[in-house]
Amino acid sequence: MSLLVVGSVAFDSIETPVASREHVIGGSAVHFSYAAALFAPVKLVGVVGEDWPNEFTQLLSERGVDTRGLEVVEGKKTFYWKGKYLPNMNDRETLDVQLNVFGEFDPVLPEDYRQSRLVFLANGSPHLQLKVLDQVADPQLVVADTMDLWIQQEPEALLRLLQRVQGVVLNDSEAKLLTQEENLIRAGHKILELGPDFVIIKKGEHGAMLFSAEAIYVLPAFPTCDVVDPTGAGDSFAGGMMGFLAEAGKADATTIKSAIAYGTLTASFQVEDFSLERMKSLTRADLDQRFESFREMMRFE
Amino acid sequence: MSLLVVGSVAFDSIETPVASREHVIGGSAVHFSYAAALFAPVKLVGVVGEDWPNEFTQLLSERGVDTRGLEVVEGKKTFYWKGKYLPNMNDRETLDVQLNVFGEFDPVLPEDYRQSRLVFLANGSPHLQLKVLDQVADPQLVVADTMDLWIQQEPEALLRLLQRVQGVVLNDSEAKLLTQEENLIRAGHKILELGPDFVIIKKGEHGAMLFSAEAIYVLPAFPTCDVVDPTGAGDSFAGGMMGFLAEAGKADATTIKSAIAYGTLTASFQVEDFSLERMKSLTRADLDQRFESFREMMRFE
Numbered sequence: 001m002s003l004l005v006v007g008s009v010a011f012d013s014i015e016t017p018v019a020s021r022e023h024v025i026g027g028s029a030v031h032f033s034y035a036a037a038l039f040a041p042v043k044l045v046g047v048v049g050e051d052w053p054n055e056f057t058q059l060l061s062e063r064g065v066d067t068r069g070l071e072v073v074e075g076k077k078t079f080y081w082k083g084k085y086l087p088n089m090n091d092r093e094t095l096d097v098q099l100n101v102f103g104e105f106d107p108v109l110p111e112d113y114r115q116s117r118l119v120f121l122a123n124g125s126p127h128l129q130l131k132v133l134d135q136v137a138d139p140q141l142v143v144a145d146t147m148d149l150w151i152q153q154e155p156e157a158l159l160r161l162l163q164r165v166q167g168v169v170l171n172d173s174e175a176k177l178l179t180q181e182e183n184l185i186r187a188g189h190k191i192l193e194l195g196p197d198f199v200i201i202k203k204g205e206h207g208a209m210l211f212s213a214e215a216i217y218v219l220p221a222f223p224t225c226d227v228v229d230p231t232g233a234g235d236s237f238a239g240g241m242m243g244f245l246a247e248a249g250k251a252d253a254t255t256i257k258s259a260i261a262y263g264t265l266t267a268s269f270q271v272e273d274f275s276l277e278r279m280k281s282l283t284r285a286d287l288d289q290r291f292e293s294f295r296e297m298m299r300f301e
Numbered sequence: 302m303s304l305l306v307v308g309s310v311a312f313d314s315i316e317t318p319v320a321s322r323e324h325v326i327g328g329s330a331v332h333f334s335y336a337a338a339l340f341a342p343v344k345l346v347g348v349v350g351e352d353w354p355n356e357f358t359q360l361l362s363e364r365g366v367d368t369r370g371l372e373v374v375e376g377k378k379t380f381y382w383k384g385k386y387l388p389n390m391n392d393r394e395t396l397d398v399q400l401n402v403f404g405e406f407d408p409v410l411p412e413d414y415r416q417s418r419l420v421f422l423a424n425g426s427p428h429l430q431l432k433v434l435d436q437v438a439d440p441q442l443v444v445a446d447t448m449d450l451w452i453q454q455e456p457e458a459l460l461r462l463l464q465r466v467q468g469v470v471l472n473d474s475e476a477k478l479l480t481q482e483e484n485l486i487r488a489g490h491k492i493l494e495l496g497p498d499f500v501i502i503k504k505g506e507h508g509a510m511l512f513s514a515e516a517i518y519v520l521p522a523f524p525t526c527d528v529v530d531p532t533g534a535g536d537s538f539a540g541g542m543m544g545f546l547a548e549a550g551k552a553d554a555t556t557i558k559s560a561i562a563y564g565t566l567t568a569s570f571q572v573e574d575f576s577l578e579r580m581k582s583l584t585r586a587d588l589d590q591r592f593e594s595f596r597e598m599m600r601f602e
Contacts, residue, residue, distance in 0.1 A: 089484070183390070205485070206508070216524045218598065218599070220507075220510075220519035220520065220521050223486050227484065247534050298517070298599055299518075
């Protein structure tokens with residue numbers, strides 16, 4: 001089933017306690033689509049400046065990402081983010097953000113993009129997310145990500161958006177911020193009341209939780225000691241999850257549970273190296289193999 | 302199989318953001334044995350002062366806890382702890398600690414206690430834990446808990462202890478402190494190198510991890526919004542786990558996995574009310590029922 005994503009396409013500069021990288025390929029839509037394309041074709045909506053190297057676009061195309069929706073703005077620069085991870089590899093500081101072309105992005109979707117059935121609104125302003133959603137003719141499943149910035153700065157647009165999506169993905173601190181609720185279970189239920197049919201709360205190294213009217217589902221992260229760079233973990237989680245749903249062509253409770261497991265495992269590979277480095281050599285077979293270990297690990301009598 | 306526990310027996314005064322209790326029954330050995338006795342007979346080793354009410358001892362006896370090892374010291378006072386939970390219900394401040402009789406405790410085990418096959422050394426100084434262990438003739442499975450205080454103040458005794466136990470249970474911050482390692486997976490492996498055959502790291506609302514030479518096992522907490530008082534959660538986790546092992550009469554990998562699940566669920570009931578309030582009415586059938594929901598929640602295709 002066709003999968004559309006809108007989000008940031010960026011240069012990232014990343015410092016971790018052991019190494020750093022300058023101006024590598026990044027952004028929410030990049031990490032999402034590069035992961036999701038392991039499962040199903042992905043149409044990317046994004047914007048870059050004239051400084052964006054053609055090789056980066058090619059990298060996406062070669063993975064099976066449709067980049068016709070990637071607008072290139074002449075005379076302008078690409079979104080830039082620079083961040084630094086603390087020794088726990090979970091908390092990070094943003095050292096620099098230059099929105100550049102992403103700040104004024106007014107997307108116009110190619111005609112065939114408008115027929116997409118699955119839509120992922122990766123992290124970006126809710127106004128941008130709504131603009132894209134408005135152009136999709138008959139979406140079957142819309143899932144949105146968000147972040148603290150939008151919860152604080154554009155709460156009304158975000159609440160409008162939440163009434164128009166089936167699913168929302170956010171991390172634990174964002175869920176607490178959005179609901180003013182310290183208990184994550186209560187936070188999850190409160191977000192359900194805002195509109196979505198299901199809510200996924202990501203807890204980083206502690207896994208993820210799924211809330212729906214029928215059930216709660218909790219899944220730990222895949223235990224790994226090879227955390228080199230957590231950047232893009234959340235987006236590749238969403239990419240693996242939505243990619244799995246696109247491939248399955250359905251989104252019942254059982255399929256969503258498996259999709260979350262695949263998202264978890266996709267993210268566990270993503271963090272093993274900087275940028276897209278580990279993902280370049282990742283195959284669907286690698287994911288299936290880790291899925292089997294994970295299932296075995298979780299099984300008890 | 303007979304199960305022995307040594308640890309604190311205490312008066313607790315607890316403040317949470319919504320309610321508080323003064324001088325309720327508490328302590329690591331109390332929470333442990335009251336939970337474990339749902340599964341198997343427990344022999345308690347501890348000490349109290351003359352201020353300890355007879356009803357508290359009766360409460361334990363009626364549950365099937367053998368209290369002949371609970372020494373009463375005339376003219377002295379019982380261990381007292383006062384703490385306050387922050388709004389997240391995870392972090393807490395200690396407002397007052399009076400070790401009293403527990404500070405000078407020099408246990409002498411009743412003769413039949415020395416034949417115990419399963420031993421749990423609940424939180425207490427490693428010197429005390431070693432003193433008890435020295436008196437057990439032929440223990441089959443010894444598991445120890447510890448805390449930041451002993452890691453900092455008695456590291457040598459603790460390392461000696463770790464070489465004499467099969468299992469150790471500690472929380473995530475303690476595992477990091479003991480190993481000087483921020484990544485919990487690496488921390489778990491490093492603790493294995495200190496002696497134990499298995500290491501259980503408790504992560505509170507984020508569940509627990511099991512490390513052994515053969516495998517890692519991760520289990521989320523049972524999702525609950527009814528957290529009234531987290532005091533005793535770790536001890537009742539250990540009680541449910543060791544009780545299950547005592548009942549099963551074996552401690553292979555599969556049994557330990559199930560034991561951790563039962564520990565997780567025991568703790569999920571413990572936190573639903575202050576002190577032993579929720580545990581008083583808890584039955585083995587309640588645990589089995591929650592175990593089935595938990596297993597269903599964790600199952601994926």
